[in-house]
Amino acid sequence: MTTLNDFSGTEQLDSNAIKAHELAKKQREISIAEFFEKNRHLLGFDNKRKALMTTVKEAVDNSLDACEEAGILPELNIEIIEMGEDRFRIIVEDNGPGIVKKQIPKIFAKLLYGSKFHSLKQSRGQQGIGISASVMYSQLTTGKPAKITSTIGVNQPSHYYELGIDTQKNTPKILKDEIVEWDKEHGTKIELDLEAAYQKGIQSVDEYLKQTAIINPHTTIIYTNPKAEQFIYARATDNLPVQPREIRPHPYGIEIGILIKMLSWTNAKTLQQFFTTEFERIGAKTAKDICEKAGVLIKTKPRSISREQAERLIKAIRVTKIIAPPTDCVKPLGPQLVEKGLKKEINAEFFVSTTRPPAVYRGNPFIIEAGIAYGGELTSDNQIKILRFANSVPLLYQQGACGITDAIIETGWRNYGISQSQKSVPVGPATVLVHMASVWVPFTSEAKEALAHYPEITKEIKLALQECGRKLASYVNKKKRVNEETKKRSYLEKYVPHIGIALKELLALSDQEESRINNTLRDMLEDIRGKVELEPDGTQTYSEELKPIINEENGVDDEQERRSNQ
Numbered sequence: 001m002t003t004l005n006d007f008s009g010t011e012q013l014d015s016n017a018i019k020a021h022e023l024a025k026k027q028r029e030i031s032i033a034e035f036f037e038k039n040r041h042l043l044g045f046d047n048k049r050k051a052l053m054t055t056v057k058e059a060v061d062n063s064l065d066a067c068e069e070a071g072i073l074p075e076l077n078i079e080i081i082e083m084g085e086d087r088f089r090i091i092v093e094d095n096g097p098g099i100v101k102k103q104i105p106k107i108f109a110k111l112l113y114g115s116k117f118h119s120l121k122q123s124r125g126q127q128g129i130g131i132s133a134s135v136m137y138s139q140l141t142t143g144k145p146a147k148i149t150s151t152i153g154v155n156q157p158s159h160y161y162e163l164g165i166d167t168q169k170n171t172p173k174i175l176k177d178e179i180v181e182w183d184k185e186h187g188t189k190i191e192l193d194l195e196a197a198y199q200k201g202i203q204s205v206d207e208y209l210k211q212t213a214i215i216n217p218h219t220t221i222i223y224t225n226p227k228a229e230q231f232i233y234a235r236a237t238d239n240l241p242v243q244p245r246e247i248r249p250h251p252y253g254i255e256i257g258i259l260i261k262m263l264s265w266t267n268a269k270t271l272q273q274f275f276t277t278e279f280e281r282i283g284a285k286t287a288k289d290i291c292e293k294a295g296v297l298i299k300t301k302p303r304s305i306s307r308e309q310a311e312r313l314i315k316a317i318r319v320t321k322i323i324a325p326p327t328d329c330v331k332p333l334g335p336q337l338v339e340k341g342l343k344k345e346i347n348a349e350f351f352v353s354t355t356r357p358p359a360v361y362r363g364n365p366f367i368i369e370a371g372i373a374y375g376g377e378l379t380s381d382n383q384i385k386i387l388r389f390a391n392s393v394p395l396l397y398q399q400g401a402c403g404i405t406d407a408i409i410e411t412g413w414r415n416y417g418i419s420q421s422q423k424s425v426p427v428g429p430a431t432v433l434v435h436m437a438s439v440w441v442p443f444t445s446e447a448k449e450a451l452a453h454y455p456e457i458t459k460e461i462k463l464a465l466q467e468c469g470r471k472l473a474s475y476v477n478k479k480k481r482v483n484e485e486t487k488k489r490s491y492l493e494k495y496v497p498h499i500g501i502a503l504k505e506l507l508a509l510s511d512q513e514e515s516r517i518n519n520t521l522r523d524m525l526e527d528i529r530g531k532v533e534l535e536p537d538g539t540q541t542y543s544e545e546l547k548p549i550i551n552e553e554n555g556v557d558d559e560q561e562r563r564s565n566q
Helices: 004-026 032-038 048-069 101-109 130-142 205-215 256-265 271-278 284-294 307-319 335-345 403-410 455-507 511-529 558-565
Strands: 075-084 087-094 146-151 158-166 171-180 187-195 220-224 230-233 350-355 359-361 364-374 385-390 393-395 430-438 532-534 540-542
Touching: 048 075, 048 087, 048 130, 048 187, 048 205, 048 393, 101 130, 101 146, 101 158, 101 171, 130 146, 130 158, 130 187, 205 220, 205 230, 205 335, 205 385, 205 393, 205 430, 256 271, 256 307, 271 284, 284 307, 335 350, 335 364, 335 430, 350 455, 359 455, 364 455, 385 403, 403 430, 403 455, 430 455, 455 511
Parallel strands: 075 220, 385 430
Antiparallel strands: 075 087, 087 187, 146 158, 146 187, 158 171, 220 230, 350 364, 359 364, 364 430, 385 393, 532 540
């Protein structure tokens, strides 16, 4: 027998089912291009000024990577043309190897398309988002397509494309595809119209290109800004950076989910073969040791490993001593090129640089380089200028949220002759450069603007800065002592003529004898206090004969620095 309550319940169930079906109809897959179209701030397009800088940055990064991989000394021509109110045209042309025709639409008009995401070696690009995101932003703000011209050789055709992005499908929209005449042996040119704002300053395109020239001393950059002002950053060396070697993952850097995925993909027949072929620094003996600690047979088929067994393998890896990963996958500039880059663009009186030995975080090799430019035209009115770089790319935004800035603040700069308040950026006439070279840089966001705060990285940055700081302290203390000595000498030299006059009157000497006495007194002054000389760059130095009061050791007290580090 059906009751009223039974009927009401059935009606309610039908109503819920209808609502569930209605909600189900609204569900659909979201394209990555659609996601970033609505969340463009994640990629560095959160304001017009930043959008201009980000677009130039992505195009320049692609050009530099392409040239270096092809063994070509980069020559970039960058032009920004003001087309109207908040409308700019960006043109970036390089002398790289060019792009194969069928790859052009995918590289410039498909997000998450690239060759470096799964590659464990140092490179500027990692995610395959950058330049295609700029094309998407251009399309979103002006409705105009990107224009790309590329050729791969003298006897090869020059291909011209006009491209857009179908954001619902994340696929290229080819609006024009033709062969054109282009007077260039090889290279690529991209033109983008976008809504942007141009303003000079520390976060401008101008500053980005200047810093790019510093950290890439092998590059020539010709830049024309919207004011029709041209800047030429000539290369400081004709030697290309050594190309890094691609490596396999290091076992210390993997987690259980990655391990399970690798086990399902591998072509290895046994677990021992899997470890020796898929990872760096694992030989047959180490693989056997890991399997024994995990309680898994070495001849087990990788695809038959259960989640529980994979978890035991991860724990066994953590307690097994494994050699650190190889470091030929990263390419530091080296102290000489860091200094050359600084000297090329900064007018200072003292330069120092260092490159730290390779280190590891989460199984990823990295190398920290640091440099300091001091004095000269640098002013001491404000905080020191910080130049942050990751894989030879300047980081202009989010300085306060960057691990590099934190490491600089935590370094005891007062030990090195530079003023610093507690927990703040030091103040002085200096520029501090920090460069991280790594197979995988831990950025805090997709916009790649700041480094994450890994203790291993912060420690290496501080050690590099302290190494440079000790040399800076020696120079600063020496300069201070020379200035003090010059001041004391000026007091003595002031009275030499008066002593000569007094002796002349007391002893009834001739003018010639008075002059000889004055010269003798000056020679005695140099014998006692040493000789101060003027260097070609305008700085003063002293001779080796100076007395211990000037010639004493000018280093930083090691015990004082040790206490500061603690």
